[in-house]
Amino acid sequence: MKMNFDSYETSHYFDELVGTNKKPRNGNEVIFDYLANLSFDELNFKQKSIDAAMMNMGITFNVYSEEGGTERIIPLDMIPRVISGKDWDALEKGLKQRIFALNEFLKDIYSDQKILKDGIIPKEVVLSSKGFIKQCMGVKPLKDIFIHITGSDLIRDEKGQFVVLEDNLRSPSGVSYMLQGRELSKQILPNLISKSKVRSISEYPEKLFEALAYISGKSEPTIAVLTPGIYNSAYYEHSFLAQQMGVELVDYRDLVVENDIVKMKTTKGYKTVDMIYRRLDDLFLDPMNFNPKSMIGIPHLFDAYKKGNVGLANALGTGVADDKVVYAYVPRIIKYYLGEDPIIPNVETYLCGEEDSKKYVLENIEKLVVKEANEAGGYGMLIGPRSTKAEQDMFRERIKADPRNYIAQPTISLSTSPCLIDDNIEARHVDLRPYIIYGEEIYVTPGGLTRVALKKGSLVVNSSQGGGSKDTWVLKD
Template sequence: MLTNYKTGVYFDEMMRGDGQPKRHYQWFYQLVHQFSERELMNKHETAQLNFLRQGITFTVYSHTGGTERTMPFDFVPIIIPRGDWEKIEKGMKQRMSALNHFLDDIYHEQRIVEAGVIPRDLIENNPYYYDKQIGGVRVPLNNHIFLAGVDLIRDENGEYRVLEDNLRNPSGMSYVFQNRYVMRQVYPELFNQHSIETLEHQISELHQSLISQVPLNAEPGKKPTAVLLTPGIYNSAYYDHVFLAQQMGIELVEGRDLVVNDDIVYMKTTRGLQRVDIIYRRIDDDFLDPEAFRPDSMLGVSGLLRAYKKGNVSILNGIGNGVADDKAMYVYVPDMIRFYLEEDPIIPNVETYFLSDPDRLDYVLENIDQLVIKNVGASGGYDMLIGPQSDESEQEIFKKKILEKPSQYIAQPTIKLSRAPAYQEGRFYPCHVDLRVFVMSGEQMNVLPGGLSRVALKEGSLVVNSSQGGGGKDTWILSESGDQHA
């Protein structure tokens, strides 16, 4: 089935340049060769049906409204050897530790600004910097990042690099578990012989991280009550919200289910009001509290910020985290690691140019057809130009946007994203992939083994986001012991 597969100039996760599988993929390669074309097609179709039956969907927004889709799934896993994973794990813990120090610092002492490491105006002009609302507020465990999703890529040399940090409301964790569930249903053969890190205890790790962040003025001796606050069924990641709330055994609530009395948050129940201690919110800062942010918000809870500032409720992820994960601040994360931890970054960034620098701006405008341009405030693959895949009219539109507001955009070289085989429409072909790694933080920090491998299923495409036609793959970390199974 892989005889006509060409690796080309890209680093391939599974195949070597001579058309043979890499050592850690050999057993998978041999297994696939035992299936007939009909069996492979059946397994592929069964996997897609599994997603459909379980209602595993996301919403794609466009100018005509929202369309609900099932997440496309590809059965060729990304397999990461133990040694590579240990490096990723250390790199993620290092990065989250530095970013958490940064968030704590800029809302309190601002040592990194005083030291001249990060320009003051880059922080103060950031639309996600909420010093007026939460400056000086102490949060439980001094932890601002309960759950992070860090997007990693591999370059043409196979080196891992961080593409972006998601510290506000990273989505996709539910797909990690569902990819594994579907893989085990459809390909039980793959799990019989091989030791793959289990995901079994990861939801309880997430729950433990959640309930360890008890507010400073919680009722003494009482078990904390946690809820997941969702914008509701029309949100693109609603499936994610439902799954995580159910699996952690916490209530899924909307803003109208909560009320603030005397600066304490309560949930409305059939037995009356019940005090809420911890809110895992999946609502953006702007919509959390119409008193403190957008007065037209119908999604939040009036008075929530007052309760938060008085230490009566924890809100996770922290309010104001967006200042640390926008694409302009990303450039400074290696400096944060050196400043707060006195270490060199374990996993480097992708080279990035600020367009507010006139020399860089000229270079980018002249070479726009070779670069990737991103809006610093956008996500999900929106307001982005991939130079080599764009035409002149698209390039002209972006040149105008950049010249109108240079500080709103960054540029990066077009990285030769690594590829892996995907099986779609009865054939194997190479597709670009990235990896979203999930980091949970409470009293301890824990990295979910594997994470969400996203794949650009459209042949030749570099955009892996599900909102732009990407799909998911299961991610396997090979465990050392022979008795541990996924």
């Protein structure tokens, strides 16, 4: 039995593959026709091949929301998500604009704080952020770059317009799943990926290495990926990226600081480390300067960093620009530093720290998505239309107790994409996390991680809460 899209239901959502009258969107004809000529047996065989390959490669993630936590593969749906070259070129331009402006913002608030003095952002919004690290005032990262690796989350609204849902500037995860997903696509859809003229993403590890080397300022730097350890949910990614770049994977046991120089233990003695791609949260990096209870940090690492003897990617203190309250001011940040309007808009955002907005949120919470300012992974969030009255009441009390810590946004209908679900093709909601590298110049990987809400009707795409993924195909014009 051949697969067809006659029964494919997109409802009122914007679908990434299928437009009106069950016809493919412009540029998707090749993929649409290919899928329509496959039988369900063929589709299922390809999907099972992907699942087996991912398990064999150990591409896993720890799902903490399940009882006790469980390690499992990241479900990768075999049907790719397609983005036209024209749409991508506009996204690339908008992301470069956004990242440059956010880096200027970070440089400013840890030095002269002109944007605060000029009243563009209320001073208390920045200084009260959990991501703002006072010890970083006056500390300049190497090359004046704070955000070397970014994974901004984008969604399409009902009209098909991309909007930024949030910025991830500390240590965004998922790039290994993007890269491995592409390799699996090449294996199971080799002819289709070639015929569709899909842009390559394989140079990401090389671009990352080049950026880290540039930041270090050394001609032959020693670079290391610092992991919290094997029990971290994204450990697979840490080891994968280290291997792909040809650099060392280290944890707290491998590094020491002597005379403000970071050194790595090797079989031939100690070796100076010039650049660290760290996957530890700021406050766990150095127990002598930050959280004294940290068992996974390196004592006096911050001292070496302050003196410019080692680079950290991303730089310490970037979390303030991750704050969901600060996010609401990003259009103003872009205008302030660049004199431009944002190319990619934000989602309308209500700040509960503002009295009028708080009143509106409390009265309309059942219609809104409420988020904690510094949570990630889909935690600390209420999706109003899908919540119970008890959950709504609980969030009302949380907002009243700490209004600065909450924002709210309209419940946006994320776009959908076809997925193979139980021997059928069904629409599931998706978002997009492109990966941006800031080195000598800003590079946007032509693709990204498309995350999928596998549960029917769900808007929660996070892997940590059981979401899946798709390979993202950006087409050449």
